[in-house]
Every structure is written in structure tokens, then in C-alpha cells.
Amino acid sequence: MVAATQGVDAAPKIALREVVWLDKATAFRPLTGGLQVQVGKAVVRISALRDDILRVQISPDGRFSRDASWAVLPQAQHHTVSVRAFSDRGAVGFRTASLKVRVQRSPFRLVVEDLTGHVISADAAGRPVEFHGASFEAHKTMPEGTHYFGLGDKTGPLDRRGESFTLWNTDAYGFQESTDPVYKSIPFFIGVTADGRSYGLLLDNTWRSWFDFGKAARDSLAFGAEGGALDYYLMAGAAPKDVVRDYAYLTGPSPLPPLWSLGYQQSRYSYMSDAEVRGIADRLRADKIPADVIYLDIDYQNRDRVFTVNKQTFPDIAKLATDLRKEDLRLVAITDLHIAHLPNQGYAPYDSGVAGDNFVKNADGSTYVAPVWPGPSVFPDFTRAKTRVWWGGLYKDFVEDGISGFWNDMNEPAIFETPTKTMPLDVVHRIDESGFSRRNASHAEIHNLYGMENTRATYEGLLQLAPDERPFVLTRASYAGGQRYALTWTGDNTASWNHLRLSVPMLLNLGLSGFAYSGADVGGFGGSPNADLLTRWMEVAAFTPFYRNHSVKGSLQREPWVDGPAQEAIRWHYIEERYRLLPYIYALADENARTGLPLMRPIFLEFPDVLNARADFGYEFLLGDHLLIAMPPYGESLVPFDVPLPKARWYDYWTGLEVTTAASNDARSSGIATIQENPALAVLPVFVRGGTILARQPLVQSTAQTPDGPLQLDVFPGRDCTATLYWDDGHSLEYKRGAFLRQTLHCDTLQDGLALTFDAREGSYAPWWKSIEVVLHGWDANSARAAIAGTAMTTRLNAKARTVSVVVPDQAGRAELLIEQ
Ligand code: MIG
Numbered sequence: 001m002v003a004a005t006q007g008v009d010a011a012p013k014i015a016l017r018e019v020v021w022l023d024k025a026t027a028f029r030p031l032t033g034g035l036q037v038q039v040g041k042a043v044v045r046i047s048a049l050r051d052d053i054l055r056v057q058i059s060p061d062g063r064f065s066r067d068a069s070w071a072v073l074p075q076a077q078h079h080t081v082s083v084r085a086f087s088d089r090g091a092v093g094f095r096t097a098s099l100k101v102r103v104q105r106s107p108f109r110l111v112v113e114d115l116t117g118h119v120i121s122a123d124a125a126g127r128p129v130e131f132h133g134a135s136f137e138a139h140k141t142m143p144e145g146t147h148y149f150g151l152g153d154k155t156g157p158l159d160r161r162g163e164s165f166t167l168w169n170t171d172a173y174g175f176q177e178s179t180d181p182v183y184k185s186i187p188f189f190i191g192v193t194a195d196g197r198s199y200g201l202l203l204d205n206t207w208r209s210w211f212d213f214g215k216a217a218r219d220s221l222a223f224g225a226e227g228g229a230l231d232y233y234l235m236a237g238a239a240p241k242d243v244v245r246d247y248a249y250l251t252g253p254s255p256l257p258p259l260w261s262l263g264y265q266q267s268r269y270s271y272m273s274d275a276e277v278r279g280i281a282d283r284l285r286a287d288k289i290p291a292d293v294i295y296l297d298i299d300y301q302n303r304d305r306v307f308t309v310n311k312q313t314f315p316d317i318a319k320l321a322t323d324l325r326k327e328d329l330r331l332v333a334i335t336d337l338h339i340a341h342l343p344n345q346g347y348a349p350y351d352s353g354v355a356g357d358n359f360v361k362n363a364d365g366s367t368y369v370a371p372v373w374p375g376p377s378v379f380p381d382f383t384r385a386k387t388r389v390w391w392g393g394l395y396k397d398f399v400e401d402g403i404s405g406f407w408n409d410m411n412e413p414a415i416f417e418t419p420t421k422t423m424p425l426d427v428v429h430r431i432d433e434s435g436f437s438r439r440n441a442s443h444a445e446i447h448n449l450y451g452m453e454n455t456r457a458t459y460e461g462l463l464q465l466a467p468d469e470r471p472f473v474l475t476r477a478s479y480a481g482g483q484r485y486a487l488t489w490t491g492d493n494t495a496s497w498n499h500l501r502l503s504v505p506m507l508l509n510l511g512l513s514g515f516a517y518s519g520a521d522v523g524g525f526g527g528s529p530n531a532d533l534l535t536r537w538m539e540v541a542a543f544t545p546f547y548r549n550h551s552v553k554g555s556l557q558r559e560p561w562v563d564g565p566a567q568e569a570i571r572w573h574y575i576e577e578r579y580r581l582l583p584y585i586y587a588l589a590d591e592n593a594r595t596g597l598p599l600m601r602p603i604f605l606e607f608p609d610v611l612n613a614r615a616d617f618g619y620e621f622l623l624g625d626h627l628l629i630a631m632p633p634y635g636e637s638l639v640p641f642d643v644p645l646p647k648a649r650w651y652d653y654w655t656g657l658e659v660t661t662a663a664s665n666d667a668r669s670s671g672i673a674t675i676q677e678n679p680a681l682a683v684l685p686v687f688v689r690g691g692t693i694l695a696r697q698p699l700v701q702s703t704a705q706t707p708d709g710p711l712q713l714d715v716f717p718g719r720d721c722t723a724t725l726y727w728d729d730g731h732s733l734e735y736k737r738g739a740f741l742r743q744t745l746h747c748d749t750l751q752d753g754l755a756l757t758f759d760a761r762e763g764s765y766a767p768w769w770k771s772i773e774v775v776l777h778g779w780d781a782n783s784a785r786a787a788i789a790g791t792a793m794t795t796r797l798n799a800k801a802r803t804v805s806v807v808v809p810d811q812a813g814r815a816e817l818l819i820e821q
Contacts, residue, residue: 017132017133018131018132018133019130019131019132020040020041020042020060020061020130020131021127021129021130021131022039022040022042022044022058022108022127022128022129022130023039023040023106023107023108023127024039024040024105024106024107024108025037025038025039025092025103025104025105025106025108026038026039026040028087028092028103030085031045031047032047032080033047033048033049033080033081033082033083034046034047034048034054034080034083034094035047035083035085035092035093035094035101035103037092037103037108038062039108041060041061041062042058042059042060042061042062042129042131043058043059043061043062043064044056044057044058044103044108044110045057045058045064046094046101046103046110047080048080048081048083048094048096048099048101049076049077049079049080049081049233049250050079050081050096050246050249051081051096051097051098051099052096052098052099052235052236052237052242052246053076053233053234053235053236053246053249053250054099054101054112054233054234054236055077055231055232055233055234056110056231056232056233056234057229057230057231058129058136058138058230058231059229059230060131060136064229065229065437066437067435067436067437068433068434068435068436069204069231070206070449070452070453070479070480070481071202071204071250071251071479071480071481072202072204072233072250072251072481073250073251073252073481074435076249076250077250081096081097083095083096083101090104090105091103091104091105091111092105095115098114098115098236099112099113099114099115099120099236100112100113100114100115100117107125107126107127108123108128108129109122109123109124109125109128110122110123110128111123112199112234112236114197114236118195118197119141119143120197120199120234120236121140121141121191121199121201121234121236122140122141123138123139123140123141124139124140124141124220124221125141127139128140129230131230134226134227135224135225135226135227136224136225136230137222137223137224138222138223138224138230138232139220139221139222140220140221140222141219141220141221142213142214142219142220142221143193143194143219144194144219145193145194145612146161146191146192146193146194147159147161147191147192147604147611148160148161148189148190148191148192148213148221149189149190149192149240149508149509149512149602150186150188150189150190150200150509150512150513151165151167151186151187151188151189151211151509151513152184152185152186152188152478152509152510152513152515153182153183153184153186153488153490153491153506153509153510153515153518154180154182154506154509155175155176155177155178155179155180155182155502155506156177156178156505157505158504158505158508158509158602160189160211160213161213161214162213162214162215163213163215164210164211164212164213164215164216165180165181165210165211165212166180166181166208166209166210167181167185167186167187167208167209167210167211167448168181168185168208168447168448169181169183169184169185169412169422169447169448169450169451169477169478169479170182170183170412170421170422171183171410171412171414171421171422171476171491172491172492173491173492173526174492174494174526175491175492175493176494176498177498177502182491183412183451183476183477183478183490183491184451184476184477184478184479184482184488184510184515185206185209185448185478185479185480186478186479186480186482186510186513186514186515187202187203187204187205187209187211187223187480188200188201188202188203188247188480188513188514189201189211189213190240190243190244190512192240192604192608192611194611194612196239196608196609196611197236197238198236198237198238198239198240198242198243198608199234199235199236199237199243200233200234200235200237200243200244200246200247201223201232201233201234201235202232202233202235202247202250202251202480203223203225203231203232204229204231204232204233204480205225205228205229205230205231206228206445206446206447206448206449206479207225207226207227207228207444207445207448208225208226208227208444208447208448209223209224209225209226209448210223210224210225211223226444227444227445228445233250235247235250239608240604240605240608241597241605244512244595244596244597244598244605245595245596245597247513247514247596248514248595248596248597249596251480251481251483251484251514252481252483252484253483253484253514253516253592253593253594253595253596254483254484254487254514254515254516254517254592254593255470255484255593256470256589256590256593256735257470257472257487257517257589258404258405258469258470258472258730258731259582259586259703259730259731260292260293260330260404260472260702260703260704260730260731261292261293261405261472261487261517261546262545262547262582262585262586262589262703263290263291263292263293263547263578263579263582263702263703264289264290264291264292264293264547264549264575264578264579265291265292265293265294265295265332265546265547265548265549266280266284266291266293266294266295266548266549266559267293267294267295267297267521267548267549267550267551268295268297268550268551268557268558268559269297269298269299269525269550269551269552269553270296270297270298270299270300270553271294271295271296271297271299271300272299272313273313273314274313274314274315274316274317274320277294277296277320277324277331278320278323278324280294280559281294281324281327281329282327283559283561284329284559285327285701287560287561287568287572288572288701289560289561289571289572289575289701290575290576290578290579290699290700290701290702291329291575291701291702292328292329292330292702292703292704293329293330293331293332293404293405293548294324294329294330294331294332295331295332295333295334295407295548295550296314296331296332296333296334296403297334298334298336298373299313300313300314300317300333300334303340303374304340304373304374304375305339305340305342305347305349305374306335306336306337306338306339306340306349306374306394307335307348307349307394307395307397307398308347317331317398317401317403318400318401318402321401321402321403321404322402325402325704328701328702328704328705329702330404330405331402331403331404332403332404332405332406332407332472332474333398333403333405333406333407334406334407334409335394335395335398335406335407335408335458336372336373336408336409336410336411337379337380337382337391337408337410337411337413337454338372338373338374338377338378338379338410338413339353339359339374339377339378339379339380340374340375340376340377341369341375341376341377341378349394350378352390352394353378353380353390354367356386356387356390358380358381358384358386358387358390358391359378359379359380359381360378360379360380360381360423360427360428360429360443361427361428361430362424362426362427362428363426363427363428365428368423368424368427370415370416370417370418370423371415371416371417372410372414372415372416373410379413379423380454380457381429381430382450382453382454382456382457383429383430383431383432383433383441383446383449383453384429384430384431384432384433385432385433385434386432387457388453388456388457388460388461389457389460389461389464391454391457391458391461392457392458392460392461392462392464392465393461393464393465394461395458395461395462395465396465399462399465399466404472405471405472405473405474406458406462406472406473406474407473407474407475408451408454408455408458408473408474408475408476408486409475409476410476411450411451411454411455411475411476411477412447412450412451412476412477413450413451413477422443422447423443423447424443425442425443425444425447426442426443426444427442427443428440428441428442428443429441429442429443429445429446448479449479450477451475451476451477451478451479451482452475452477452478452479452481452482452485454475454477455473455475455478455482455485455486456484456485458471458473458485458486459471459473459484459485459486460485467733468732468733468734469731469732469733470731470732470733471485472487473485473486473487474486474487474488474489474546475487475488476488476489476491478515480513480514481514482514482515483514483515483516483517487515487517487518487519487545487546488510488515488517488518488546489518489519489520489521489546489548489550490503490506490507490510490518490519490520490521491525492521492525492526492552493520493521493524493525493526494524494525494526494527495523495524495525495526495527495528495529495533495534495551495555496524496527496529496533497533497634497635497636499520499524500524500533500536500537500540500631500635501619501631501633503520503540503541503544504540504619504621504631505619506518506520507519507520507544507545507600507621508598508600508601508602508621511545511598511599511600511601512598512602512605514596515598516545516589516592516596516597516598516599516600517545517546517599518544518545518546518600519541519544519545519546519547519548520541520544521548521549521550521551522534522537522538522541522547522548522549522550522558523537523538523549523550523551523558524537525550525551525552526552526555527552527555528551528555528556528558529558531563531564531567532567532635532636532681533635534558534562534563534567534571535563535567535570535571535681536631536632536635536681536684538560538570538571538574538575539570539571539574539631539684540629540631540684542574542575542577542578543578543600543621543623543627543629543684543686544600544623545598545599545600547578560572560575570681570682573682574684576699579697579699579700579701579703580696580697580698580699580712581696582696582697582703583695583696583697583711583725583726583727584623584624584626584627584694584695584696585599585623585624586726586727587624587695587723587724587725587726588623588624589726590724590726590740590742591624591724591726599623599624600621600622600623601621601622601623601624601625602617602621602622603617603620603621603622603628603646604617605622606622606625606646607646607647607648609646609647609671610644610646610672613644613672615644615672615674616644617644618633619631619633620643620644625689626688626689626691626692626694626723627653627686627687627688627689627694628645628650628686628687628688628689629684629685629686630643630677630685630686630687631684631685632677632679632685635679637679638678638679639679640676640677640678640679641676641677641679642674642675642676642677643674643675643676643677643685643687644672644673644674645659645661645672645673645674645675645687646671646672647671647672647673648689648690648691648718648719649689649690649691649716649717649718649719650675650687650688650689650690651687651688651689651690651692651716651777651778652686652687652688653686653687653688654683654686655801656714656716656775656777656801656802656803657777657778657801657802658690658777658778659675659687660675661673661674661675662674662675662676688714688716689716689718690716690717690718690719690721691716691717691718691719691720691721691722691747692714692715692716692718692721692723693713693714693715693716693721693722693723693745693746693747693756694713694714694715694716694723695711695712695713695723695725696711696712696713696714697711697712697769698710698712703730706768707768707769709769709773710769710770710771710772710773710807711725711767711769711771711772711773711810712772712773712775713745713756713772713773713774713775714775714777715747715754715756715774715775715776715777716777716778717747717749717754717776717777717778721746721747721748721749722744722745722746722747723744723745724742724743724744724745725741725742725743725744725745726740726741726742727740727741727765727767727768728740728741728763728765729765735763735765738763738764739763739764739765740762740763740764740765741761741762741763741765741766741767742761742762742763743758743759743760743761743762743812744759745757745758745759746759750818750820752781752820752821753784753818753819753820753821754776754818754819754820755816755817755818755819756774756816756817756819757814757815757816757817758811758813758814758815758816758817759814760812760813760814761812761813767810769810770809770810771807771808771809771810772807772808772809772810772811773805773806773807774805774806774807774808774817774819775803775804775805776803776804776805776819777801777802777803778802779797779802779803779804780802781821782797782799783797783821784797784804784819784820784821785819785820785821786804786806786808786817786818786819786820787817787818788808788809788811788815788816788817788818789815789816793806793807793808793817794806794807795819804819806819
């Protein structure tokens with residue numbers, strides 16, 4: 001037994017309620033890759049991890065924690081670049097190859113500029129940092145016209161300006177548009193200035209924290225936390241995309257997920273029996289609805305005891321998994337972290353947990369016991385490396401049974417029968433972790449981290465149990481960096497048009513905050529959607545990263561067929577489109593794994609100019625950089641609506657025809673044009689940017705099936721016409737050893753035709769396609785010839801669709817396809 005289980009070690013660094021503010025810099029000292037500044041009692045350390053990434057640590061008494069970070073990768077945190085120091089009358093500082101860091105002496109103030117002197121981020125003038133006892137707050141300027149994004153799953157509009165937020169992981173059942181806090185705490189935001197400069201700020205602090213974007217005081221940006229270190233990272237990027245990449249550099253991108261996790265997923269709280277699950281599977285297949293996954297929510301368990309199965313209702317879960325696999329479907333099972341408190345009853349997760357001293361404790365050293373689904377429960381201390389290993393091992397039987405993935409819910413953690421909905425703040429976690437001093441930490445420190453460490457334990461455990469399979473973990477709560485271990489969903493939303501709309505900014509901000517694989521429960525968890533709402537939601541979500549239909553107990557069933565054949569036919573069409581798009585989506589997943597760029601993107605990420613335009617991009621979003629989805633803003637309305645389109649050529653996704661837009665004469669609209677749409681339930685407006693080579697595949701019923709036929713490449717001529725193909729076996733880690741296919745393609749418009757270039761392929765993976773069907777859009781001529789490497793190819797014209805198509809053999813090496821009149 002560890003002796004130090006009485007209370008927590010973290011004594012307040014300064015006397016309670018003592019106020020320390022940073023006023024006047026008194027001494028300076030160079031650091032490797034940075035600078036240390038004495039400001040009265042306080043000490044400020046600024047270091048350049050890279051030319052465009054700074055770390056700022058401020059201590060009220062000159063003492064700094066030597067702990068590693070839960071969020072920031074060690075290799076990023078310990079990297080530094082060389083800097084050139086300078087000092088003048090008013091300031092000292094240093095330059096990197098892209099930034100100038102200036103510390104004004106009196107009053108103390110940190111200003112970060114680019115090398116041309118444009119301010120990227122600056123402390124507010126006068127007392128920008130204050131410590132009040134253990135808490136702190138920092139103030140920065142908030143220039144007019146700067147927009148703010150990020151902070152994970154926070155509700156409200158895409159732009160955070162004018163809002164304030166608390167970060168405290170919360171089981172927010174029935175959350176609405178202004179509910180705060182919600183499930184996740186991602187203390188990272190991106191600022192984009194009116195002149196297009198952008199930066200990111202990650203406050204690496206797990207305590208209850210807050211961000212205020214000009215709500216408490218106009219044009220003043222502030223953030224703070226109730227405890228822990230004032231330790232933040234500033235990322236300066238030329239464009240918002242660079243900041244997203246920098247954030248992924250610091251916290252790590254998501255690993256490439258299994259391909260099946262990008263397919264359609266059917267869930268329900270709960271499918272109650274083996275027979276019911278088989279019924280859902282059979283109906284999906286009978287109706288030819290492509291699908292990959294069926295979920296088992298808590299009722300498959302014996303009396304809500306995690307890692308058990310109710311043998312009455314699910315007599316043989318391994319056989320169920322095997323039989324579903326024959327239908328190309330997989331099972332994902334929920335495994336909550338609370339473990340039934342059942343001493344001496346032979347319940348293995350409890351007994352082995354106690355044997356390894358794995359549960360969190362009360363301040364007096366006794367085990368913390370509190371009610372959740374199974375009744376009185378105990379809670380793994382995921383901040384101990386040993387506890388995570390033990391937890392990961394609990395998945396052994398389910399993995400052997402053939403369950404493909406796991407769902408970690410309730411990990412805020414949610415506790416019943418208490419007004420705070422979570423653990424008392426003095427519950428003790430025992431940090432035992434490489435890079436950290438071994439110490440006791442209060443729940444106040446660990447709370448926001450708990451869900452992430454839960455998923456880390458699950459993820460790492462699954463990798464141990466099946467070392468060559470990509471783990472699938474779905475989580476509700478998390479912290480910065482949690483994208484390394486799990487996909488996420490937005491929790492218990494509601495079956496309303498408002499929530500369908502709300503899901504778009506939530507998923508976009510999650511994507512900007514590292515969580516590229518996010519989804520909202522399709523149809524809305526609570527309540528029952530009417531038929532049109534469910535249909536529209538099925539349409540929109542087909543273009544979001546994680547596509548799962550899920551519903552609360554007691555609501556009406558919500559599978560695609562429930563509202564009769566006419567509605568089902570529409571839903572079916574969109575699910576099919578999702579499967580056709582998988583080559584495009586999977587290439588985005590590969591890009592995300594390498595760069596951190598999200599799959600689902602706000603318009604400004606690709607077209608930063610739109611932030612200064614007068615047009616309202618409302619609930620539009622991009623899937624990758626080529627598809628723009630513009631759902632009707634008011635689903636229940638039949639009134640025509642305007643879709644502003646950023647400056648580019650656009651084609652209608654469904655017809656393939658170029659759209660004619662009404663150009664705006666407003667000088668501030670930066671080339672934005674508008675198209676008017678009439679809402680029609682069966683049609684979700686989707687546009688393809690000119691300059692796209694869109695990869696699609698023949699229809700399959702599941703990602704387990706091999707598409708039969710050519711890879712389809714639709715070419716939509718326009719500027720910057722390039723695309724990357726990516727493929728691999730979809731489930732193993734062989735891609736890390738070279739068994740993947742990556743290939744860049746370009747298209748160039750010629751005098752009377754087009755050249756499509758295939759670069760040489762990277763990787764050794766042999767794809768399923770043997771031939772490629774190229775469909776060139778916007779073809780008006782009444783003749784066409786095509787040749788690849790001098791060999792003529794047969795072309796097919798379609799005057800109505802204005803296309804010419806040609807089927808060519810697969811091209812592994814560099815090749816050029818010419819299509820000419
Ligand atoms: O207290 O497992 O957000 O998706 O269906 C509710 C039952 C617990 C909350 C999750 C929801 C899930 C439900 N869970």
C-alpha cells in the first residue's frame with residue numbers, strides 16, 4: 001500500500017487568497033530557446049518549441065512543476081529551436097525564424113508579433129496576469145474583427161466571440177443551445193484576425209478553467225483556472241490550417257481509424273436481446289441498407305455490471321458476433337467505467353481491481369463508493385499507469401468473443417444522486433506515471449482528464465490484446481489530446497430541428513480542436529424525431545465523420561425504415577452515397593493522421609476570406625476541401641433559401657453540372673456568389689468545388705465487401721486541381737510497415753481538353769480496383785478522344801450530363817491521360 005493516501009500533496013503554492021499580479025519586469029535571463037523574466041515575485045518563462053510555437057509558463061512564486069503534460073507529447077514539449085535575443089529601452093525579447101517575442105518591462109506585457117511587426121497575440125495593457133490564491137487569470141487584447149473557434153464541443157454559434165465558457169466535464173443530458181459546461185474540456189482556441197492572420201492558444205491545465213471572449217468586458221479576452229499551473233502554448237500560423245497542424249504537432253493527431261468506423265452505424269438504447277439485434281441486422285440486409293456496425297448499449301449486461309453479459313437475453317454473444325460478421329456487420333459494446341461495488345461475490349472486475357488497489361479513494365483513504373447504473377460503484381484510478389493496464393486487460397473476453405469496438409460512456413465521470421453529478425473534489429487520484437512526480441492529486445485536478453485517461457486505458461488495452469488491429473473506442477468525455485485514443489460523439493442531444501442545426505458548429509469546432517472523428521446522434525437522442533427531421537438528419541450526417549443513428553430508451557424506433565418506404569428510400573439513397581464516397585473519405589482520414597486537418601471543415605478553413613464577408617454561411621460545411629454541404633437552415637420551412645458560395649467554380653454534386661451563381665456587387669463579399677435553393681426533402685444541396693478529382697467506388701453493403709468494378713474519378717475542372725488517393729487493408733497496422741497506397745493526381749485544363757496526371761504511387765498495397773473510370777464534367781464538345789501513354793482509349797459522351805467518360809487500366813506509375821476534342 002502507498003502510505004500517502006491521506007489527502008492530496010499539492011499544497012497551495014502561495015498563501016490562500018494572496019493576490020499576485022504581474023506588474024514590472026525586474027530581471028531577465030536567457031534560457032535555451034527562450035527567456036526567463038522576473039516580475040516581482042513571479043517568474044515568466046517563454047520558450048520557442050519551434051519557430052512558430054511558443055510555450056509560456058508563469059509561476060507566482062518562481063516554482064515550476066516538473067510534471068510532464070497529459071495533453072502535449074513529450075517530444076514536442078522538449079523540443080526547442082535557437083533564438084536571437086534582443087533588448088531595447090522598453091523591452092527585452094527574442095526572435096525565431098518567424099516570430100518576434102517582446103516582453104515590455106513596465107508595465108509587464110508579453111507581445112508576440114510576426115517578423116513584419118504585425119501583432120499576433122498580445123497581453124492586455126496593465127496587469128495582464130493575476131494569481132488569486134491557487135487560481136489565476138490572464139487577459140489578452142481582443143482586436144475588433146478577430147474571430148474565435150475551437151474549445152471542443154461547446155454549444156452555440158461557430159464563432160466564440162461574445163461568449164464565455166466553463167471547462168468542466170459534465171453529463172449534460174438534454175443540453176440545449178446555451179448549455180455550458182458540457183461533456184468535454186478542450187482548452188484550445190484559434191483566433192483569426194481581420195487581416196487573415198491566425199494563432200492558437202492551448203491552456204494546458206486540467207483544472208476547472210474558463211475562457212471569456214469579450215463577454216464580461218467588450219474586446220477583452222480572458223482565461224483562467226481554479227488551480228494548477230499557468231502554462232500555455234501559442235501557435236502562430238499564416239493561415240488557420242497551419243494552426244490546426246501546429247495543434248496536432250503538439251497533441252498528436254488521431255491514428256488512422258478502421259475503415260468500418262466510417263460506415264453507417266445503427267444504435268439504440270438498447271437493443272434488448274440477441275433476437276432483436278439479429279432482427280435489425282436482417283432488416284438492414286433485406287432492405288439493402290449499407291451498414292457496418294450495430295451497438296450494444298447497457299442492457300446487454302447482467303444488472304449493469306460492466307464486462308458481464310445477461311445470459312437470458314444474450315445467451316451467446318460470441319456466436320452473435322460471429323453470425324453478424326457473416327452478414328458483414330460488427331458489434332460495438334458499451335463498457336462504462338463504474339464497477340459494481342460487490343465485495344466477496346466473485347465479480348472479477350471488482351475483485352481484481354481491489355487486488356491491484358485500482359480504485360480512487362476518499363480523502364480519508366477509504367475507497368470512494370457512489371451510485372451509478374449498477375448501484376453502488378467504485379471507480380478506476382486511470383491516472384495510474386498500472387490501473388490502465390489492468391483496465392485494458394478486462395477487455396480480453398470481449399475481444400476473444402469477436403466484439404470489434406468499445407464505447408466508453410459516463411466518463412465525465414457521471415455520478416447519480418448528487419447535485420454536482422460527479423465525484424467530490426477531494427476524492428484522491430494517485431498519479432503514477434512516467435514523466436510525472438508520483439503524487440496524490442485531488443479530483444479537482446483530475447476531473448477533466450478522467451474521461452481521456454479512461455479511453456487511453458481502453459485504447460492501449462485493445463492494442464495489447466490484438467496488437468495488429470486498429471482499436472475502436474468511442475468516448476463521451478475527453479480532454480486536449482484525447483483524439484489519440486478515441487472517436488467522440490456530442491452526447492445526449494435532442495430530436496429537434498434546432499439540434500440538427502446545432503450539431504454542425506459543434507462538430508466543426510470539435511474538428512478544429514483535434515477531434516476529427518465526431519458525430520451527433522442521428523435523429524437526436526432524446527425524444528422522437530418526426531419523419532422529415534429524421535430523413536434530413538440521415539442526409540446531413542452522411543457527410544459528417546462519424547455516422548451513427550442512436551436513440552434514448554422509450555423513444556420511437558428510429559431505424560431507416562420506420563417511417564415507411566418513401567422516407568426509407570431517401571435515407572437509403574444517402575447512406576449509399578456515403579459508401580460510394582468512401583475512397584474520398586478514407587483519403588481524408590489518411591490526411592488527418594498525417595496533418596491533423598479535420599475531415600469536416602468550416603468554410604473559412606479553406607476560404608479564410610469568408611470571415612470578412614457580409615454573407616452568412618450559416619450551417620454550411622465542407623467535407624474535405626472539395627465538397628460543400630448546405631443544409632436548409634430551417635428544415636421545417638418551404639421558403640427558398642440563399643446559399644452563399646465562396647469564390648470558386650462550383651458544380652452541383654447530384655447533377656454534376658456547373659452552377660450559375662448570382663454574383664454579389666457588395667465590395668466586402670470577396671467574390672462570394674449566391675445560389676438560391678428550394679427546400680426539397682429528398683435533396684440535400686451539395687456542391688463540388690471546381691478543381692476536384694473526386695474518388696468514389698461501386699456500391700457495397702459494408703466496408704467488409706470488396707467493391708466490384710472500377711474506381712470512379714469524377715473530374716470537375718478548375719483551379720488547384722489535385723487529389724490524393726489512399727487505400728490499405730482497412731483494419732490492421734500493416735500500413736505503418738508500407739502496406740498502403742498513396743497517389744497524387746492532378747488535372748490541367750488544356751486548349752481543347754484536359755490532362756489528368758497520375759504521380760507514381762507510394763506504398764506497396766495492391767488496391768481492389770483493376771481499372772479506373774474517369775468522368776470529366778463540363779464537356780460541351782460533341783466529340784472526344786482519349787489516350788494514355790500514347791494508347792487510344794474509347795470515350796463515351798453524355799450530352800445531357802455534359803460529360804465524357806473513359807475507362808483506363810489502373811495506373812500505379814506516373815502516367816498522363818489526355819482527353820481532347
Ligand atoms: O445515463 O447507456 O449518452 O448515448 O445511450 C444514460 C445509456 C447513459 C448516456 C449516453 C447515451 C446512452 C445512455 N447513457
